[in-house]
Amino acid sequence: MGATTNGAYTAKLTDGPLEGKTIATDFLDSGEPQARLEISAPGGGKSYVYTRSGGVEYASESGDSTRPTAVDYRYLETIFA
Numbered sequence: 001m002g003a004t005t006n007g008a009y010t011a012k013l014t015d016g017p018l019e020g021k022t023i024a025t026d027f028l029d030s031g032e033p034q035a036r037l038e039i040s041a042p043g044g045g046k047s048y049v050y051t052r053s054g055g056v057e058y059a060s061e062s063g064d065s066t067r068p069t070a071v072d073y074r075y076l077e078t079i080f081a
Helices: none
Strands: 003-013 022-028 036-040 046-057 070-080
Touching: 003 046, 022 036, 036 070
Parallel strands: 003 070
Antiparallel strands: 003 022, 036 046, 046 070
């Protein structure tokens, strides 16, 4: 997915087949949240694509107020293998 170990944040999946779930994911090399997430479905055979939407949360106790602790993602499509 193009990410490194520049820290992690929570991706909140706001709709689609994984609605209400959260996953931990890494920031890009640039320090920005990822624009697109491809998440493998349990059991394989397909993956769900989510894109970044407008919701961003910052935690004051994290020590780094420039990077979000949670970002909302919206469902885009399902890719079948």
